[in-house]
Amino acid sequence: APHLQNFFAYVDSHQEEFIDRLRKAVEIPSVSGDAAYRNEVFRMGEFMATELKKLGASVQKRDVGTQVLNGQTIQxxxxxxxxxxTDPTKKTVLVYGHYDVQPALKEDGWNTEPFKLVEDAQHRLNGRGSTDDKGPILGWLNVIEAHQYLGVDLPVNLKMCFEGMEESGSEGLDELIIAEAKGYFADVDVVCISDNYWLGTKKPCLTYGLRGINYFLLEVKGPSRDLHSGVFGGTVHEPMTDLTLLLSKLVTPNGEILIPGISDDVAVVTASESSTYNTLDFEIGELEEAVGSKTLIHDTAKEALMHRWRYPSLSLHGIEGAFYAPGEKTVVPAKVIGKFSIRSVPDMDPERITELVTHYVKAEFAKLGSKNTISIRCTHGAKPWVATPNHWNYVAAAKAVKYVFNVDPDYTREGGSIPVTLTFQDALGKNVLLLPMGRGDDGAHSINEKLDRSNYIEGIKLLGAYLHEIAAVQT
Amino acid sequence: APHLQNFFAYVDSHQEEFIDRLRKAVEIPSVSGDAAYRNEVFRMGEFMATELKKLGASVQKRDVGTQVLNGQTIQxxxxxxxxxxTDPTKKTVLVYGHYDVQPALKEDGWNTEPFKLVEDAQHRLNGRGSTDDKGPILGWLNVIEAHQYLGVDLPVNLKMCFEGMEESGSEGLDELIIAEAKGYFADVDVVCISDNYWLGTKKPCLTYGLRGINYFLLEVKGPSRDLHSGVFGGTVHEPMTDLTLLLSKLVTPNGEILIPGISDDVAVVTASESSTYNTLDFEIGELEEAVGSKTLIHDTAKEALMHRWRYPSLSLHGIEGAFYAPGEKTVVPAKVIGKFSIRSVPDMDPERITELVTHYVKAEFAKLGSKNTISIRCTHGAKPWVATPNHWNYVAAAKAVKYVFNVDPDYTREGGSIPVTLTFQDALGKNVLLLPMGRGDDGAHSINEKLDRSNYIEGIKLLGAYLHEIAAVQT
Ligand SMILES: [Zn+2]
Ligand SMILES: [Zn+2]
Ligand SMILES: [Zn+2]
Ligand SMILES: [Zn+2]
Structure with missing residues (x-):
C-alpha cells in the first residue's frame, strides 16, 4: 500500500503542525456543563467549522434550540x-465526536494550566480535551489535510457529526440523528466513533460492546417534616430504617444482584467470546491501581473484565433527603430517596429490568410491616449495546491496527454507556465501531488529562489506514 | 398566702409591662449559630445584665473564650x-436559662416578622425566642420586679445562670459549672430550669427525666477515590453496599434495636411509674399531628410516650460521602460514613452502649466477606437523666402548680437531652427540676414560634409561687 506509506511519512514529518492544531483547540475552554463557558463552546464549534471549510468540506451548523442551565435559558x-x-462509487463512513470538554481548574490539582497544551518529558500532551475528544476529532481533519497535500483522494466519502454537548447529556443529538436517518445520514454505510480508550497503555483495541443502565429512585415517605430523634425516636416508623433495609436486599458485598430473575436474560459466554479475554493487554494490578486499593472482588483480570463488561452490576449511589454533611445532626429524615442503578448487558431489556426491580422492592417492603409509603421509578433506561466484531467494519479496523501497530487489536467492551452508539445503530441500522486513539490511563475526566504524542500521531495514521481498509474490504 | 395573692394581682395588672420587656428581648436577634449575628448575642447579654442590675442584682459576665464559626475565630x-x-437563713435556688435563639427568617414561612413580638387574635405572642427561652428567663426577672414594687422580700436567695450559646452546643458552660461547683454555686440548694414545654396544651407539668444519647459514625472505606459505576461496577467491593447492610442490622422498622444486650440495663417499669402515665394530658392524635402522618408505631399514648421517654431508640440519620443531591449521578462512593444514634435511658451506660455497638458492628462486618475496612466510633455520649420526683424541689413545684392552675401537674420526661441538666446534677450534687412555662405546640425551633399570653403571665406567677413554696417546704 504505497499510498499509506506516503501518508504515514507525511504524518510523521508534520507532527508539529498537527499538534499545533490540537494546541489551538485545547486553548478554547469549551466546557459544556457551565453556562459561563457557553460562548467558548460556540467558539470551538466555529473553530471546527472554519477548519473543515478550509479543507473544502461542506459544513452545516445545526441549531438544536435552548436549554436551562444554572438557572438561565441559553442556546x-x-x-x-x-x-x-460525495462519490457514489465509494463507501460512506460516518464519524462522530464531540468538541466540548469536561470542566477543569488549575486548583483542582493540575500540574499545568488545563487549557494550555503542554508536552512533558514523557511526550505526553497535557491539557483538558487533549484525549477527550479534541485529539480524535482533529485526527479526522488531519487525515483529510494529509491526503490533500499528498494529492491523494480519500478512498471513501466522509460524513462527520461533531457535537458540543456530549459531556452534558448530548442534548438535541438523538432527535437530530433520528430526524436525519433517512436524510443527511441516508447513504452512510458504517459508523466509526473515536471517543474511548485502549484497555491498557500498550495495545490498541476495537470496542464492540457497552453496558446499558437502569437508574432507580426509591422513595420512602413518612412524617410530613423532618423530626428530632430525641423527641420522636421510638414512636414513628422511620423512613431511613425502611430504605436502608430495602437497599440492603438489592446486592451482596460480592456484587451478586439479589433481584430474582434479573440474570435470566444475560447472554451465555460462548467459547469464542471467552477466548478473546485471553490475549488482552491487561493485568489485575492495573485495575487495583485504577481503584487505588486492594478491594477487588475477583482475582483474575479475565473475571474482573467480564464483570465490568458482560455481566450486570448494581451500585448504590446515595440517599437524597437524609443528613449528609460532616458532623452530627440528630434528625429523623421525613422523606428519603435511595438512588441505585443496574448496569445491564445483552440480552437484558430495560423494561423487563424495571418490572423485576419494582415487583421485588414492593414485595420486600410489604414484609417490613411499616406504615410508611414507598414509590419506585426508573428515571433513565438505556439498552446495552453489542456489535458483531466480525462485521467488515471491524475487519477493516483490525487490518488498520495491524498495519500501523503491527499487532492484532484487543477486542474490548466498556462497562459504561455512550448512548449515541446505540442511537446510530438503531436509527441508521448500520454497524458501529468504537476505535479509540488514547490510552487507558489518559484521565479523560480527571486532572492532568493527557494524550501521548505517539497515540496522537499513530492515531492519525490509524484513522487514515482505517478509511483505506474500509474502501478495500470486500462487503 | 396573702403575699402570693398580692403578687398574682400585681402580675395580672402589669401584664403589658412584662410583655414589653419580652418585646425588647425578642427584637434582639441573638442567633448563636451564625457568626453574622454574634454582635446581637452580645447585645442580648448586655440587655440581660442591664435589666438585672436595674433590679439590684449583682452581675458577673464571664468570658469563656473564643470559638471557630463559619471559618472565623470569634468571641x-x-x-x-x-x-x-444572700441571706444565709434562706434557701438558695439556682435558675438556669439561655438568652440566645434559633435562626429565623421571614421567608422560612413565618406569618409575622420573626424578630418582632406580635400578639395575634388568639393572644399568642409570636416571635423567635418568645418561648425558647426569653419568656422563661425574663419570667424570673419579672418575679423580682413584682416583689420589689410590692415591698416584699423574695423568700429565697436566687442565683441565676444565663448563657448565650445553648442553641449551639453550650460552649464553655460545662467547664464553668464544674469550676464553680465549690465556688459560685457552692451554696445552691436546688436547681430549676425553665427551658422545656408542657406535654400538651392544657395542663402544666414537671419534667423529671431526659434520655441520653450515643452518636455513632460508622465509616466504610474502599477505593482511594470515587469511581464511575459504569467502569468499575461489579469489580470492586462497594463501601455503600457494606454500609447499607450494616445499618440495616441495627434496628427493625418497628423500632426494635437489634444490638444484643442493649436493653439489658433498661430499668423495669414500676407500678407507680406506670400509673403516672394514666393521668397525662395527651392523646395519640396529638402525636400524629406533631409528626403530620399516620405512621406511628404504637396505638396508645401511653405506649408511645413510654417509647419516647423511657425506652431506648435508634435512629439512622444519614450518610456522609455518598451522592445526596437531587438528580442522578452514577458514582461509586469511595468512603462513606453512616450516622446513627441511640437514645438511652436509665440505667444504660454510654460506655457500655459503645462497647456493645462496636462489638456487634464489627462482628456483622466480618460476616460480609468484604475487603473494605470499617471503623466505628462514638463521637458524643451523654448519660440519661432522671430525678426523683418526690424530692422537696418537686413537691414545692407541684404545690405551686396547684396553687396557680388549680390542677395537679403532669409528671413528664422528655425524649431529647438537655445536657446541662445532668451537669448541674452531677457537679453540684443537687436536685434539678425542669419547670416549663410554654405549651407543647409552641414550635420552639420552628417557624411561628409563640408563647401564649396566658402561659407567660401564669408562668410568671408559677415561678414566683415556686420560690415561695421552696421557702415553705420542710426539707
Ligand atoms: Zn468523550
Ligand atoms: Zn468525556
Ligand atoms: Zn431552649
Ligand atoms: Zn432551643
Missing part, C-alpha cells in the same frame, strides 16, 4: 454536520 | 452569673 451549541466527498 | 458570648439575695 445549545450547534451540531456540526460536515461532508467531505 | 463566645458571656455567661451571666447573677445573684439576688
Amino acid at each position: 445549545l451549541p450547534p451540531i456540526i454536520l460536515s461532508t467531505y466527498g | 463566645l458570648p458571656p455567661i451571666i452569673l447573677s445573684t439576688y439575695g
Whole structure:
C-alpha cells in the first residue's frame, strides 16, 4: 500500500503542525456543563467549522434550540454536520465526536494550566480535551489535510457529526440523528466513533460492546417534616430504617444482584467470546491501581473484565433527603430517596429490568410491616449495546491496527454507556465501531488529562489506514 | 398566702409591662449559630445584665473564650452569673436559662416578622425566642420586679445562670459549672430550669427525666477515590453496599434495636411509674399531628410516650460521602460514613452502649466477606437523666402548680437531652427540676414560634409561687 506509506511519512514529518492544531483547540475552554463557558463552546464549534471549510468540506451548523442551565435559558451549541466527498462509487463512513470538554481548574490539582497544551518529558500532551475528544476529532481533519497535500483522494466519502454537548447529556443529538436517518445520514454505510480508550497503555483495541443502565429512585415517605430523634425516636416508623433495609436486599458485598430473575436474560459466554479475554493487554494490578486499593472482588483480570463488561452490576449511589454533611445532626429524615442503578448487558431489556426491580422492592417492603409509603421509578433506561466484531467494519479496523501497530487489536467492551452508539445503530441500522486513539490511563475526566504524542500521531495514521481498509474490504 | 395573692394581682395588672420587656428581648436577634449575628448575642447579654442590675442584682459576665464559626475565630458570648439575695437563713435556688435563639427568617414561612413580638387574635405572642427561652428567663426577672414594687422580700436567695450559646452546643458552660461547683454555686440548694414545654396544651407539668444519647459514625472505606459505576461496577467491593447492610442490622422498622444486650440495663417499669402515665394530658392524635402522618408505631399514648421517654431508640440519620443531591449521578462512593444514634435511658451506660455497638458492628462486618475496612466510633455520649420526683424541689413545684392552675401537674420526661441538666446534677450534687412555662405546640425551633399570653403571665406567677413554696417546704 504505497499510498499509506506516503501518508504515514507525511504524518510523521508534520507532527508539529498537527499538534499545533490540537494546541489551538485545547486553548478554547469549551466546557459544556457551565453556562459561563457557553460562548467558548460556540467558539470551538466555529473553530471546527472554519477548519473543515478550509479543507473544502461542506459544513452545516445545526441549531438544536435552548436549554436551562444554572438557572438561565441559553442556546445549545450547534451540531456540526460536515461532508467531505460525495462519490457514489465509494463507501460512506460516518464519524462522530464531540468538541466540548469536561470542566477543569488549575486548583483542582493540575500540574499545568488545563487549557494550555503542554508536552512533558514523557511526550505526553497535557491539557483538558487533549484525549477527550479534541485529539480524535482533529485526527479526522488531519487525515483529510494529509491526503490533500499528498494529492491523494480519500478512498471513501466522509460524513462527520461533531457535537458540543456530549459531556452534558448530548442534548438535541438523538432527535437530530433520528430526524436525519433517512436524510443527511441516508447513504452512510458504517459508523466509526473515536471517543474511548485502549484497555491498557500498550495495545490498541476495537470496542464492540457497552453496558446499558437502569437508574432507580426509591422513595420512602413518612412524617410530613423532618423530626428530632430525641423527641420522636421510638414512636414513628422511620423512613431511613425502611430504605436502608430495602437497599440492603438489592446486592451482596460480592456484587451478586439479589433481584430474582434479573440474570435470566444475560447472554451465555460462548467459547469464542471467552477466548478473546485471553490475549488482552491487561493485568489485575492495573485495575487495583485504577481503584487505588486492594478491594477487588475477583482475582483474575479475565473475571474482573467480564464483570465490568458482560455481566450486570448494581451500585448504590446515595440517599437524597437524609443528613449528609460532616458532623452530627440528630434528625429523623421525613422523606428519603435511595438512588441505585443496574448496569445491564445483552440480552437484558430495560423494561423487563424495571418490572423485576419494582415487583421485588414492593414485595420486600410489604414484609417490613411499616406504615410508611414507598414509590419506585426508573428515571433513565438505556439498552446495552453489542456489535458483531466480525462485521467488515471491524475487519477493516483490525487490518488498520495491524498495519500501523503491527499487532492484532484487543477486542474490548466498556462497562459504561455512550448512548449515541446505540442511537446510530438503531436509527441508521448500520454497524458501529468504537476505535479509540488514547490510552487507558489518559484521565479523560480527571486532572492532568493527557494524550501521548505517539497515540496522537499513530492515531492519525490509524484513522487514515482505517478509511483505506474500509474502501478495500470486500462487503 | 396573702403575699402570693398580692403578687398574682400585681402580675395580672402589669401584664403589658412584662410583655414589653419580652418585646425588647425578642427584637434582639441573638442567633448563636451564625457568626453574622454574634454582635446581637452580645447585645442580648448586655440587655440581660442591664435589666438585672436595674433590679439590684449583682452581675458577673464571664468570658469563656473564643470559638471557630463559619471559618472565623470569634468571641463566645458571656455567661451571666447573677445573684439576688444572700441571706444565709434562706434557701438558695439556682435558675438556669439561655438568652440566645434559633435562626429565623421571614421567608422560612413565618406569618409575622420573626424578630418582632406580635400578639395575634388568639393572644399568642409570636416571635423567635418568645418561648425558647426569653419568656422563661425574663419570667424570673419579672418575679423580682413584682416583689420589689410590692415591698416584699423574695423568700429565697436566687442565683441565676444565663448563657448565650445553648442553641449551639453550650460552649464553655460545662467547664464553668464544674469550676464553680465549690465556688459560685457552692451554696445552691436546688436547681430549676425553665427551658422545656408542657406535654400538651392544657395542663402544666414537671419534667423529671431526659434520655441520653450515643452518636455513632460508622465509616466504610474502599477505593482511594470515587469511581464511575459504569467502569468499575461489579469489580470492586462497594463501601455503600457494606454500609447499607450494616445499618440495616441495627434496628427493625418497628423500632426494635437489634444490638444484643442493649436493653439489658433498661430499668423495669414500676407500678407507680406506670400509673403516672394514666393521668397525662395527651392523646395519640396529638402525636400524629406533631409528626403530620399516620405512621406511628404504637396505638396508645401511653405506649408511645413510654417509647419516647423511657425506652431506648435508634435512629439512622444519614450518610456522609455518598451522592445526596437531587438528580442522578452514577458514582461509586469511595468512603462513606453512616450516622446513627441511640437514645438511652436509665440505667444504660454510654460506655457500655459503645462497647456493645462496636462489638456487634464489627462482628456483622466480618460476616460480609468484604475487603473494605470499617471503623466505628462514638463521637458524643451523654448519660440519661432522671430525678426523683418526690424530692422537696418537686413537691414545692407541684404545690405551686396547684396553687396557680388549680390542677395537679403532669409528671413528664422528655425524649431529647438537655445536657446541662445532668451537669448541674452531677457537679453540684443537687436536685434539678425542669419547670416549663410554654405549651407543647409552641414550635420552639420552628417557624411561628409563640408563647401564649396566658402561659407567660401564669408562668410568671408559677415561678414566683415556686420560690415561695421552696421557702415553705420542710426539707
Ligand atoms: Zn468523550
Ligand atoms: Zn468525556
Ligand atoms: Zn431552649
Ligand atoms: Zn432551643
